[in-house]
């Protein structure tokens with residue numbers, strides 16, 4: 001009996017601390033739009049797609065996953081190039097980080113174009129997607145490990161920037177490339193956007 005009461009007290013302590021946590025200002029601010037979080041969500045989603053590609057068998061399925069990877073990356077790169085990078089350029093002094101990121105985008109786009117111009121029937125198709133995955137992993141590591149950290153410490157209004165990025169993303173997602181992302185997301189049972 002005493003044991004049961006002790007357990008009951010522990011449970012009620014747990015649930016009250018949980019409800020306090022959910023009302024904390026930290027939780028409330030976590031829902032605020034944030035340009036860096038938005039980009040990190042994109043990174044995670046495309047990483048999951050690369051992992052899915054590795055597990056995928058069958059030419060039709062492979063082509064669909066690769067198409068989704070390419071479309072996700074094209075929309076993401078456009079958002080960074082049009083909105084995030086120019087804002088970051090003004091906010092941080094390390095311009096080399098931005099220059100390198102922009103050049104890496106050019107190389108990634110060349111690989112994307114090669115994948116889009118190819119098909120799983122090409123014996124090098126898997127290698128192209130794998131190399132793109134490795135390249136993006138390296139690029140993301142530099143963005144998240146260096147650029148985003150510096151931008152986070154700057155005065156840049158990340159909430160305002162996120163709103164502009166979300167609006168641009170919605171308009172880009174109205175295009176034919178992104179309808180394909182939406183179709184694949186439906187097929188995979190995942191949302192097309194973060």
Ligand SMILES: [Fe+2]
Nearest residue numbers: 080101139143
């Ligand atoms: Fe990037």
Ligand SMILES: [Fe+2]
Nearest residue numbers: 039076080143
């Ligand atoms: Fe990125």
